[in-house]
Amino acid sequence: MQLYESATLTKQHVKANIKANQKVPDGMLKKCPKCGEIFPSTEFDKYFSCPGCNYGFRIGSWQRVAWAVDEFYEEDGSRELITSDPLHFPNYVKKIQRLQKTTKVNEAVLTGKAKIKDQIFECGIMDPQFIMGSLGTITGEKITRLFERATKDKLPVVLWTASGGARMQEGIMSLMQMAKISQAVAQHASKGLLYIVILTDPTTGGVTASFAMQGDIILAEPHTLVGFAGRRVIEQTIHERIPDTLQDAENVLKHGFIDLIVSRSEEKSLLYKLLKYGR
Numbered sequence: 001m002q003l004y005e006s007a008t009l010t011k012q013h014v015k016a017n018i019k020a021n022q023k024v025p026d027g028m029l030k031k032c033p034k035c036g037e038i039f040p041s042t043e044f045d046k047y048f049s050c051p052g053c054n055y056g057f058r059i060g061s062w063q064r065v066a067w068a069v070d071e072f073y074e075e076d077g078s079r080e081l082i083t084s085d086p087l088h089f090p091n092y093v094k095k096i097q098r099l100q101k102t103t104k105v106n107e108a109v110l111t112g113k114a115k116i117k118d119q120i121f122e123c124g125i126m127d128p129q130f131i132m133g134s135l136g137t138i139t140g141e142k143i144t145r146l147f148e149r150a151t152k153d154k155l156p157v158v159l160w161t162a163s164g165g166a167r168m169q170e171g172i173m174s175l176m177q178m179a180k181i182s183q184a185v186a187q188h189a190s191k192g193l194l195y196i197v198i199l200t201d202p203t204t205g206g207v208t209a210s211f212a213m214q215g216d217i218i219l220a221e222p223h224t225l226v227g228f229a230g231r232r233v234i235e236q237t238i239h240e241r242i243p244d245t246l247q248d249a250e251n252v253l254k255h256g257f258i259d260l261i262v263s264r265s266e267e268k269s270l271l272y273k274l275l276k277y278g279r
Contacts, residue, residue, distance in 0.1 A: 030057075034223040047264035054263050055223040058201060060103055061110035061127040064160060068268060069123065071115040075145070079106045083138045089169040095131070103130050107138040108167075111146045114158070116268055119275040122150040124159040128202070132164035135207055139167075140177025143211065147184035156194035156275055161212040165205015178210040185214050194278045198267065199224050199249060199258065213257065217274060219267075220249035220258045227252075 031038045037052035046067050048057045065072045083106075085092050100106055108130040114123035124146050126133040143159070150157045166174040188195060197215030202225035209228055212218075220226060227247035234242055245251050252258050262270055 045265075049264055053223060056200060056221040056264050058128040058162070060129045061105050061125040062103075064125050065110070067264070068125075068160070068271075069114040069116055072112055072123065073114070074110065074112040075142070075149075078111055078142055078145075081106065081138045081141060083107060083136060085169075086137075086173050087169060087171050092169045099130050103127055105130060107142060108133045108136065108163070109139050109142050111142045113155075116272045116275065119272055121156045121158050121275060122146050122153075124157070126160060126162040126200075126207075128162040128200075131167060131169075132202075133162040133207075134164050134167035135174055135177050135205075136167040136170050137173050137177060140174070140180055143181050144177075144184045147181070147188045150193060151184075151188045151191055154191065154193060156196065156278070157188065158196045158198070158271060158275075159211070159215070160198045160200055161203045161207055162200045163203060163205060163207035163212075165207060175206060178206050181211045182214065185211055189216075194275070196271065196274060196278075198262075199226055201225050204228065204230070217278070218257070218259050219262050219270070220253070220260075221267075222249065222261055222263060224249040226258070 027041055029038055030041050030044070032050040032052060032055055034055040035050060035053040037050060039051055043051050044057075048059050048063070049055065050057070083093075083096050105127055108127050110125045110127060112123055114121055124143055126139075146159075147157060149155075166178070168174075185195065194217075195215045196217045197212055197219065199212060199218065199220035201221065201223070203212050203220075204225065204227050208226065225247050226249050229237075231242060231247070243251075249258060249261055253261055260270075
């Protein structure tokens, strides 16, 4: 009898939970992937940061423009650059076209000229919502042109990085972008011009191995994943478990690869000071 009653209660609880879940709208609650705190979506401010640990959730390029700068002018002709399909990767072109509609950018980086108060600079914002900000040929071309314009106009560069690394759908062509961008960065640096990087979650792979770590000043948002290879690859290579915080920006800071951890709410004011006094 007791077993029957327990089974009946269990079924009732399951039905009650299903009904309760049906009444909760999708996206009403958010869970921070870093500290695990669960909070109502209404607690999100314009920075999309966790109220508990200040982790910056992954956002699109245009969402960042809304609070990171005062004015932004997209690069002329950048939308005319068309991603090729050198490997004839299945459904690759269709995926690119779909993402262009949903993200409102033509590639994994948004580039243009920006302004904070009286400081004008060339600006690049990588988009983790566009194939995880992967470095394809057009992404590389847009960033290269950004540095070339900055060198020509004698302007500083501010670049927000967010990437899973080189784009596998374009093979070696994507890897070549690392060298191409690095050369443009070197030419910019040879003129004594300032280059500021803000690492956002995640910044990994070939982007970390090249221009993300070539800035004169390297900032990072709290709890950003910064590294080259992923956890699984590292552990399979060294046959050891790595610490959970090994690739956290805070740990990278301790080892001297980052200059400062800065929350999103403080980024604009800090950038203004660095641009004003760093020239």
